[in-house]
Amino acid sequence: MKNIVFIPANSPLTKASxxxxxxxxxxxxxxxxxxxxxxxSQDLSVLGTYGADEVIVNRSLVANDDQQITMWLANYCKxxxxxxxxxxxxxKAIAPRLSVKLKAGFISGAIALPENDGSIKVNVYxxxxxxxxxxxxxxxxxxxxxxxxAPEMSGNACGVTEVxxxxxxIKVKVLSVKKPEGSIPLPEAERVVSAGRGLKGPENWGMIExxxxxLGAATACSRPVADIGWRPHHEHVGQTGVAIxxxxxxxxxxxxxxxHLAGVNxxxxxxxxxxxxxxxxxxxxxxxxxxxxxxxxxxxxxAVKNFRAN
Amino acid sequence: xxxxxxxxxxxxxxxxxxFTEGNSRFDENGVQYIVNPYDEWYALVRAxxxxxxxxxxxxxxxxxxxxxxxxxRKALAIGADEAVRIDAEPTDAYFVAKAIADFxxxxxxxxxxxxxxxxxxxxxxxxGMVAEALDLPYISIASKLDVAGSSLTLERExxxxxxxxxxxxxxxxxxAKGMAEQRIPNMRGIMAARTxxxxxxxxxxxxxLTSYVAFANPAAKSGVKLIDPSNMDELVSLLHxxxxxx
Numbered sequence: 256m257k258n259i260v261f262i263p264a265n266s267p268l269t270k271a272s273x274x275x276x277x278x279x280x281x282x283x284x285x286x287x288x289x290x291x292x293x294x295x296s297q298d299l300s301v302l303g304t305y306g307a308d309e310v311i312v313n314r315s316l317v318a319n320d321d322q323q324i325t326m327w328l329a330n331y332c333k334x335x336x337x338x339x340x341x342x343x344x345x346x347k348a349i350a351p352r353l354s355v356k357l358k359a360g361f362i363s364g365a366i367a368l369p370e371n372d373g374s375i376k377v378n379v380y381x382x383x384x385x386x387x388x389x390x391x392x393x394x395x396x397x398x399x400x401x402x403x404x405a406p407e408m409s410g411n412a413c414g415v416t417e418v419x420x421x422x423x424x425i426k427v428k429v430l431s432v433k434k435p436e437g438s439i440p441l442p443e444a445e446r447v448v449s450a451g452r453g454l455k456g457p458e459n460w461g462m463i464e465x466x467x468x469x470l471g472a473a474t475a476c477s478r479p480v481a482d483i484g485w486r487p488h489h490e491h492v493g494q495t496g497v498a499i500x501x502x503x504x505x506x507x508x509x510x511x512x513x514x515h516l517a518g519v520n521x522x523x524x525x526x527x528x529x530x531x532x533x534x535x536x537x538x539x540x541x542x543x544x545x546x547x548x549x550x551x552x553x554x555x556x557x558a559v560k561n562f563r564a565n
Numbered sequence: 566x567x568x569x570x571x572x573x574x575x576x577x578x579x580x581x582x583x584f585t586e587g588n589s590r591f592d593e594n595g596v597q598y599i600v601n602p603y604d605e606w607y608a609l610v611r612a613x614x615x616x617x618x619x620x621x622x623x624x625x626x627x628x629x630x631x632x633x634x635x636x637x638r639k640a641l642a643i644g645a646d647e648a649v650r651i652d653a654e655p656t657d658a659y660f661v662a663k664a665i666a667d668f669x670x671x672x673x674x675x676x677x678x679x680x681x682x683x684x685x686x687x688x689x690x691x692x693g694m695v696a697e698a699l700d701l702p703y704i705s706i707a708s709k710l711d712v713a714g715s716s717l718t719l720e721r722e723x724x725x726x727x728x729x730x731x732x733x734x735x736x737x738x739x740x741a742k743g744m745a746e747q748r749i750p751n752m753r754g755i756m757a758a759r760t761x762x763x764x765x766x767x768x769x770x771x772x773x774l775t776s777y778v779a780f781a782n783p784a785a786k787s788g789v790k791l792i793d794p795s796n797m798d799e800l801v802s803l804l805h806x807x808x809x810x811x
Contacts, residue, residue, distance in 0.1 A: 266724065277747065291648045319723070321703055344722045347681075348705040354659060360774035361658065374778045381684045383582040386780045401698030426702040427732045430718070434726030443783040446810070467707070472811060481742075488708065488743045489722070494578050494684055495602050496742060504811040517684075520783065524808040526800070527789070527809075537789050542803060546794030558797035 256284025261328060263345045264292030264299060264312060265319065271341040271443050273305045273406035279339045280306025280397050281368055282410060289331055291316035291324050296378045296415035303413025305406055315538035318425050321348040326422040329356045334392060343442060350398050360390030366403040366500075366521075381494045381517035400521075401442045402500045411548040420505035439473040443491065446472035446503040449492060449519075450480070453508015453529065454544040455546055463507060469559040475499070477509045493518035508548045511536020528552065566621040566712070566734075568612045569674040571665055571691060573627060574636045575601040584780045591685075591780070600636045603680025605643070606747040607740035608641045611676055612749045614745060615749065620734070622646055624674075628664050630653045634763065641758035642750035648763040657775045658686070662694030664768040669699060675734040676717075681706045681741040692739035702736050708743030734796055 260278040262272045279286045286301050290312040293520070299310045311331070316323055328349070332338050338353065340346030342364050354361035365387070367376040374387040378400060441447065448467040453492045454460065460474075467474045475488060481491035492499050494514040500521030507528045509515060516539050527540040530547050544551050576582070577597040585592040600609070612623045623752045625640045627633055637648045651664045669677060678700075679692040688703070696703035709720035711724070715734045720727050722741065750758075792800045804811045 263724070269724070274677075290635065314625060319728075322696075344706055344724065347689040348693055348703060351658070351662070351690040352703065353695035354690070354774070355662070355694045358772075358774070361688075361690060362775060363658070363686075363690055371639065372778065379686055380576075380582045381779065382688060383782070385738070385781045386686075386777045387781075388775055389778050390587070390775050390776050404580065408687070427704065427730050429730040429732055432723070432726055432728050433720075440725035489727075495606070499685070503804065505810070517578075524804070524810045525786075526804070527622075539786055540789040541786065541808065542800060543789040543791045544794050544800065551794050554795070554797040557798065558801040559811070560632035561798070563661065563803045 256282065256334045256341065258282050258284055258286045258336070258337045259332055260286060260307070260339045261324070261349065262288060262290050263319065264290035264294040265317060267294065268298060268301065269443055270406065271343055271401045272302070274303050274401065274404060275341050275399050276305040276307050276341050277406040278368065278404050279337065281407070282337050283454045284336070286449070287311065287331070289313070289328060289329070292441055293317050298413040299415045301359060303410055304408050306409045307413050309413055311418060312415060313418050313420055315419040315421045318429060320350050320425050320427055323354055323422045323425060324349050325352040325356055328353055330363050331359060332394070338394070338396045340396070340398040342400045346398040350396050354396050357394055358392065359394035359396050360392040361386045361396040361398070362390060365397050365399050368404065378498070378521065382498055383517055386387070401490055402445065402501065402502070427494045441473050441475060441499055442499050444473035444499070444501050447475050447499060447501045448472045448505045448507070449475035449477070449509060450507040451477035451509035452479050460486070462556065466505070466556050466559070467553055469556050469563065471504070472503070506536055507552060509536060510534045511539060566619070566675045567673065568615065568621050568623045569626045569672070569677045569772065570604065570609045570612050570623060570639035571677065571695070572604040572609065572625050572636065572640055573601045573683045574598040574629060574633050578602070578684065582782065584754045584782070588781060598636055600640055601654040601680050603682060603740060605640065607742065607744040608680050609640055609643060609645065610745035610748050610779060611710055613733055613748070616644070619712070624649060626651065627664055627670060628653055628661045628768070631635045636761060638758050640762045642764070643756040644754060647761060650763065650765050651768050652765050653768045656773045658688050658690035658694060659774040660770070660772060662691050663698060663770045664771065665691070666695045666698035667769040668766065669695070672684065673685070677735070677737040679737070681739045688743050689739070690788060692737050696737035699737070700730050704732060704736060704738045706741045707738050710738060710740070710744055719808055720722050765773065
């Protein structure tokens with residue numbers, strides 16, 4: 256069995272990259288990582304400790320251009336049985352292209368290793384259900400939903416081969432990049448603190464950010480809050496926003512409409528803080544606090560800080 | 566400008582998701598179908614805004630059976646000019662994307678818009694597959710799209726940030742939140758939609774690369790454990806010792 260993993264390598268490696276390498280290792284057989292970007296080779300060799308046998312990094316493909324990357328990958332993937340991506344912005348852009356180019360079945364949004372019958376569990380209906388998907392082709396393309404399968408360490412640092420291959424004209428020109436400093440990408444965050452209309456106004460988000468900082472969590476919000484402009488759209492989690500599956504999801508002042516639950520019900524542990532004991536979110540929660548956010552959250556921040564200090 | 570908006574039907578966002586025939590099929594009993602929100606709210610409405618700002622001809626396309634015509638009339642009522650239904654069961658993403666690409670190939674669209682994903686399959690596949698089949702550039706998960714002549718400036722999601730990119734037409738774009746606001750069709754639109762052309766064509770290809778063997782619902786939560794609002798130390802202790810998440 257020959258497995259190929261694609262990872263973007265323009266910025267430091269994240270957990271999502273370790274997850275896909277470890278996933279490919281667990282499929283059995285060899286693992287070759289194809290990386291595109293300028294990240295130093297010594298940083299990439301770490302992928303060996305998650306199961307990569309070798310890394311081939313293309314130093315010419317720094318533009319994050321999905322058309323060029325697809326052409327490069329296709330040359331290396333002819334013999335591959337499985338080609339694994341993270342189901343992030345990169346995988347979503349490149350994997351469907353590669354599926355058409357290779358005419359290989361694409362299992363999008365995998366959340367587990369293959370079942371005994373070869374089918375793979377995927378997230379469908381925005382997290383309200385699972386599907387078990389099969390490929391009718393010998394080559395499989397799989398995109399793995401971040402935070403679904405924990406990365407496992409196996410082996411030592413591996414060799415990195417640098418190549419320079421380009422594929423004609425780059426059609427998409429990058430003008431600029433807006434990156435909020437130091438924030439954790441929501442789909443990759445292990446802990447998320449989210450708040451809704453119960454907070455009464457954008458000026459009250461300070462305590463949500465404080466709680467998130469104390470926990471090392473990312474912040475998120477419900478749809479109404481993003482729609483009225485209290486918080487940026489990219490923080491909106493739910494059926495029509497971002498779907499997340501962190502280990503810990505803390506919802507403050509969110510009633511838990513079915514559309515919101517659809518985006519967060521893959522979370523491993525859900526804590527709901529709401530003054531309304533009848534809020535539907537409590538039915539989906541593991542832990543609940545019936546109380547006023549303005550009293551409960553400061554107490555929770557203190558408790559987390561105390562815990563961290565000891 | 567000729568714009569193609571790819572739309573798909575999806576169960577209403579409040580639908581109960583259940584399965585039938587030994588968990589092999591989605592249970593459509595009592596389910597109300599809508600236009601997939603990403604296709605409608607963002608892709609179609611942005612196309613209409615472009616049309617209103619300059620001029621454009623908007624075609625919508627879907628792959629589906631005759632019952633999908635209800636959602637197509639809705640898209641026409643919101644303001645699309647014409648509709649094309651490729652008459653086939655949308656079995657997998659490759660099949661659907663190829664059917665759309667085969668149709669688009671002959672029509673020379675300048676701009677092809679899709680939603681960033683459907684809320685039923687969440688695959689995020691169609692846009693990229695159509696782009697590859699037509700050998701066009703693809704801007705995925707775009708939250709802003711501005712037209713200047715034959716050039717587009719877009720914002721798209723990247724790891725933990727937003728990238729501003731420029732690309733020349735023709736291009737395929739998948740649309741996400743931020744690009745436009747939901748519109749409710751008015752009575753004039755609904756009346757006009759009745760007489761707009763809705764063409765039905767057969768697919769040219771039948772290749773299907775994937776299939777679903779079964780579906781399942783997630784296990785129900787065992788019940789919420791309530792914690793006294795004055796005792797947040799207990800919550801932290803439970804999260805550490807019992808749930809092991811901090």
